[in-house]
Amino acid sequence: MYLAACFAVFAIAYLLNILTITVGYHRGLAHKAVRMHPVLRAWVIHGGNWLTGLDPKAWVVMHRLHHEHSDTPLDPHSPLNVGILGIALEQLRSYERVIVGLLKxxxxxxxxxKDLDFPLNVLNRTNRWYLPYVVHGVVGLGLALGVGWLLGASYFLGMMSHPVQGGLVNSLGHAMGPRNFETADNSRNNHFAAWLIFGEGFQNNHHAYPGSASFSYHRHEVDLGYGACVMLEKLGLARINRAYLIPRARSEAAAQPVPVMVEQLEAEARS
Incomplete structure (x- = not known):
């Protein structure tokens, strides 16, 4: 029973973390592939930083920089520049540069x-970025002392799993795996990263159709993040923008990508 409880705690914490990022930050705020209900959007904007330790505005800006400069020297996290093992440190440094740039x-x-109608989180505006880590650390320590160290570690590792998630996507998704589309970058579809990180590993599909809420092209490419978007839509908490969905593959021939640039996102936000 104890091991089952540890697994359940890790799974719940991990799901809260990855869904906030893949649905809220990525498909919702960064690409507007999903329109969140105002209540859910407010929770993501104001609570996401406390949950994940990542500022939603800074995350979106860094991600848009990645799309515009994918696998070039200006990419904030490309294995072509720093190697697979260098991604973890590179994405941290890039995130810090974005925070400083936005503050200045x-x-x-x-x-x-320009289309993001909210400031950096107060934690970053007041240089208290460390508080989410402290809070989750205290909760994990409390569970460890009160119940057992494995339960405390399960909570903390699940809730603070974003560096591993991002590192796997940003490295494997641009170094290892097949390609469905001839994009200008080195984006790949890495099934290991996709299964573990709710579809995020299908980087080639995503870079070909960045405005799509679904990251899968072939039927065997399972995107659990899109499944979460569908569930939220059925609950009335989100609306999927189906105009930009990746067309389901009818043959092995690759379709032509229809990229959605930052300027288009800004125009849609103003409309």
Missing amino acids: NDPAYTRYA
Whole structure:
């Protein structure tokens, strides 16, 4: 029973973390492939930083930089620049640069956030970025002392799993795996990363159709994140923008990608 409880705690914490990022930050805020209900959107904007330790505005800006400069020297996290083993440190440094750039209102960063109608989280505006880690650490320590160290570790590792999630996607998704589409970058469809990180590993599909809420093209490409979007839509908490969905593969011939640029996202936000 104890091991089952540990697994359940890890799974719940992991799901909260990855769904906030893949549905809220990525498909919702960054690409507007999913329109969140105002209540859910407010929770993601104001609570997401506390849950994941990542600022939603900074995350979106860094992700848009990645799309615009994918696998070039300006990419904030490409294995072509730093190697697979260098991704973890590179994405941290890039995230810190984005935070500083937004705080200084640097146009090199703010131009990617014109449609985001909210500021950086107060934690980053007041240099208290560490508080979410402290809170989750205290909760994990309390569970460890009160119940058992494995339960506490399960909570903390599940809730703070984003560096591993991001590292796997940003490295394997641009280094190892097949390609359905001839994109200008080195994006790949890595099934290991996709299964573990709710479809995020299908980077080639996503880079070909960045405005699609679904990251799968072939039927065997399982995108659990899109399944979560469908469930949220049925609950009335989100609406999927089906105009930009990846067309389901009818043959092995690759379809032509229809990229959605930052300027288009900004235009849609103003409409």
